[in-house]
Structure formats: structure tokens, C-alpha cells
Amino acid sequence: MTIPASIVASGPAGGFDESRRTAPHVTIRSLSKHYPDAVIYDRFDFDIPRGKLISVFGPNGCGKSTLINMIAGLVPADAGEVLFDGRPLSRVKFGYVFQNYREALFPWLPAFDNIAYPLKVMGVPRAQRRQRVERLVAHLGVKIDLSLYPYHLSGGQQQLVSIMRALIVEPEILFLDEPFSALDYEMTLFMRDQLQRVFMETKTTTVLVSHDLEEAVYLSDYVLLLSRHPAQVVEFVPYDAPRPRTDKTLSEPGFIATKAHCLKLFQREVHRG
């Protein structure tokens, strides 16, 4: 459970109250949501820890995406409350990455302007927008020709642009909805490592919805396992292998044990009812 030095070093600046640093970042209380044919959430409570990457995993149709969509305000909840350090969503800068990058990016803007678009919405002057995008690109070490339009980029590059667009506002929380499921396997592996790098660089609280258990465990500090709907927390499984994790991580006993444990719980949920 040792925290790598880099985290401490790049952590929030001084004057930050220690109790806040360890307090949960997002508190979800009594969240309820039903669709005409099913109750998806019924008084769901959960705390999202600060500065961690958590994956949401569970049986098909249990409402993994619905959960982050409600937290991010894309889907209205029937009842309940989601607070970010006690503040409502409207006062929070957050990033959201869609599964379908093809439809989430703006094809009429070059990649660079796509990344800068959230800043434009915020009213940041053009020169400053340029600077901030350039800084982010340098920070992440991205090697894509950003003067190209999205349709000239590969799927992985497009999703990377989407992720940068989500990061450009320096969000305090980042949501990703199955971001790599439309990519081929080779690109998925590459993008996992890109995301891990982004996370290590920025330490942004990240919530990733995944349908791939290997990916969920590999990337996460915690895996949030959900039950069939109405979704409950089956277990919040910690996985604390040091970063950067690599291909070797996948064959380490700790990884295999965690994955097997999650799989067992998942199977039990799938076969229940």
C-alpha cells in the first residue's frame, strides 16, 4: 500500500486540508432511476475516492453507463443526490469521454480545435486556448498531427483527441464510458497505456466504465462490481499494483488473484436470477 513518491510530489499544493485530501470526492446518496421496464437504481449509495482510477464493472444491462451518465448529468436521476466535495455538478469542471468517438468529435473542426472547444465554450481567448492545448499536448507527449480533421485520424487517435478534449479544462473528475470498446485489440492495448499515462500525469479522479475485466483490473485502483439491477455494490475491490503497470503486470499473482476474485463475484451475479 505504499504510495509512489510521484503522487505526493505532484499532489495538490499546500494549504490543502488533510482531511479533505482523504475525504471521498464524490458522494452519491439515495440515487434512484427506473426505466419503463426495470428499476435500475433504487436508493443507491456510494462514495468515489479522490485521485483514484476506478472501474465500474457488472453484468450486461445492470446500469454501468447509466451510473456515470447520472453522475455527469447526461441522464436525469429520478431521485437522489450527487455531490462533488459538497457541491452540485453545475459548479464542477468535469470531462466525459464517449464510447463512440466518431460521433462525439466535431468533424468540421480540426483535431486541435476539437480539443480547444471546451475552452471556447468557457470564453477563454483564442491565444490562451492555443497555449493551453499546446501545453497539454507537450505534457502528455502526444504525437498526432492535430491540424488534421478527425476523419483523417485512426480510431485510437480520435479517442485520444476525445480524451484530450475532456482533459483540457483541467477537470477535477474524468468519466469514460467504455472508451476503447470500438477499437481493435492492438489499439486497445496502446490506449490503455495512454490512459494510464494520463492518469499518472494528472492524478485526476477517474471513473471508467468497462466491459472487459482484464482492462478494468489492469487500469484501476479499485474495481466497483455492480449487481444485476436494481444495481447494488457487490464489492469495491482494491488493486494496488504500482504504476506504471505493464504487460508483466498481467501475469503477476496479485493481478491474477484480483481478476479471479472479480470474475467469481461477477459469475455469481450473472447466474443469480
Add this chain to the structure above:
Amino acid sequence: MKTSNALLPLVGVAILLAVWSLATALKLVDPVLLPSPLATFRTLWESMLSGKLGVDFLKTVMRTISSTAIAAVIAIPLGILLGSSEKLYRSVEFLIDFFRSTPASAMFPLFLVLFGVGDRTKISVAAFGAALVILFNVAYGVMNARKTRLLAAKVMGASRIRVLFDVMLLESLPQTFVGLRNGVSLALVIIVVAEMFIGSTDGLGQRVFEAQQLFDMPGMYAAIFAAGALGYSLNLLFLLIERRFVHWAGR
């Protein structure tokens, strides 16, 4: 291989000209009804440059362009407005579909009463027909804006107005151009018909009709080809503009 493929469209043209030449050379068709290609194209060339055909051509171009422009100015903003609210569009959908299905030529007598004999009637009937086609396409373009893209803008904090201008408007552009191309084709059809029958003294329609009345067959074919070339060019023009401004369409 590449160049031979580029020449493929000319094959059909060559076949048509060959069959046509053969038919006139062998006198398979009465030469009075079907002049030779050479005679036809010579007439086309001469009357376009020096004769009245060039003037008529320009008249028809002006009328078609004016009616399409009027239609676009009215229909595009209205289409965006209607498309931005599905409820609003559904409430007028029947009216739009009904008048879109009504042959615009059936409106001539009404417009004659309203605007009298002259350019105003021709242009307004054509604008009426074209406007409905454009309106329908723009509204659908706006309504069918990709949900994910709208959500993406919303998630980034864009206001409704910003979403409308930054996303919906651009999302609807490919469909808007489909509307414009169909609209300009329809406007040309209506203008040419109007020129034939509504006390016209100029225009391609009048030219075709007059040549036929005078039994000037090369003149008639020349005018028909001029009208065909005009329709084709207008379509091509809009396609080129579309490719320039809507570079992402279909990608």
C-alpha cells in the same frame, strides 16, 4: 488504368452520338424530325453565341437562381427553427408534406391572380416549390443531428444557443445541401414550364416551345440541350460548393 476509368462516362455519350448519326445518315427517322448531331450542335453553338438562345439561357438562369435564393433565405432559417423542436415540426409536418406533394404547377393560376403575368409569378411559384423541399431537408438535418454530438457539447457546458449554432447547424449542413440541390432542380423545372405557357416572351422554355411551333427542329434540340446543360451545371455547382464547405459529409 486510371485514365481509362476516367474516360468511362464518355462511352455512353459516344454510343448515343453514334446511334444518332447512324439514324440520320441512314434516314431511319424523318430528317425533319431529327436533324443530324452536327447540325444540332452547330445551331446550339451559333445561337448561344450570337442568337437569341444565349439571352434566353441567361434569363432562365437568372429566374432559377433568384427563386432558389429566395427559397433558401426563407426555408433555411425556418427549417432550423422547426427542426430544433421535434414537437414544433410534428405539428406542421402534415402541411409541409401536403404542399410538398402538391404539384407546384397546379399553383400557377393562383399565383397569376396574386402576382399577374410576369417574372414575379414564375419566380414565386418556383420559390414556393423549392422552399418546401429545402425546408423539409433542413428540418430533418437538424432533427437527425447525432445525439452523441449534442450531448458532447452539452457536457462541455455549451448553452442551448451555442449547441444550435456550433453543432446543430453544422450537423444539418449535409442534408441542407441535399435540399438545395433538389430545390434548384425543381425550380428549374417549374421555371421552364412557366416560360412555356404563361405568356412568356423569353427564357429556355419559351424558346423550346417557339422552335417547335415554327418547326425549327435544330433550334428546338439546341434549346433542349441548353436546358439540360443548365440543369446539370447547377447540380454540379452545388456539389462543388458542398464539397468545399461540408468536407466531412459521408466520412
